[in-house]
Amino acid sequence: MQPQHGREATLLPAEQGQRPPAPDSTAFMCPYCEAVLTNPAAAQCDSCLRPLPQKGTPVLRVQFPTGELKVSVGQHLVLGRDAGQSPVAATFTQYDNVSRRHSTVWLDPAGTAWVRDEGSTNGTFVNGERLPRGVEAPLRDGDQLRLAADVTGTVQLN
Numbered sequence: 001m002q003p004q005h006g007r008e009a010t011l012l013p014a015e016q017g018q019r020p021p022a023p024d025s026t027a028f029m030c031p032y033c034e035a036v037l038t039n040p041a042a043a044q045c046d047s048c049l050r051p052l053p054q055k056g057t058p059v060l061r062v063q064f065p066t067g068e069l070k071v072s073v074g075q076h077l078v079l080g081r082d083a084g085q086s087p088v089a090a091t092f093t094q095y096d097n098v099s100r101r102h103s104t105v106w107l108d109p110a111g112t113a114w115v116r117d118e119g120s121t122n123g124t125f126v127n128g129e130r131l132p133r134g135v136e137a138p139l140r141d142g143d144q145l146r147l148a149a150d151v152t153g154t155v156q157l158n
């Protein structure tokens with residue numbers, strides 16, 4: 001093997017007045033105590049021990065006029081009007097045309113969001129298209145998820 005000379009370029013003096021961009025240190029600071037984090041992916045801050053927001057962990061949000069639903073990876077959330085069936089029933093109680101158990105939304109480990117109609121009376125729609133009962137349909141950022149005729153939520157997927 002011949003010695004490599006490709007690194008010589010980095011030894012040239014920098015041009016006058018040119019500086020490397022400052023590192024974005026705020027990305028590695030605790031949002032609570034502003035301590036610099038040695039491991040930004042850690043579950044909690046080394047200094048104040050508060051849990052850190054998990055950047056890069058996908059979260060599905062669906063913004064309905066009556067409230068925002070939030071779904072984490074692995075969580076299956078039943079949407080419906082019956083508090084015994086749906087933990088978010090309060091979001092839908094005022095809508096008589098939403099079924100007691102209407103649809104399920106979830107987020108898989110790959111970060112893909114899904115919705116499935118649970119045999120609702122008035123249907124589950126993605127961007128205006130009615131889902132056949134039991135069929136799993138992907139949800140993308142910006143999609144309109146509609147339950148029955150007029151309960152529309154906007155999908156937010158980061």
Ligand SMILES: [Zn+2]
Pocket residue numbers: 030031032033034035045046047048049050
């Ligand atoms: Zn902290």
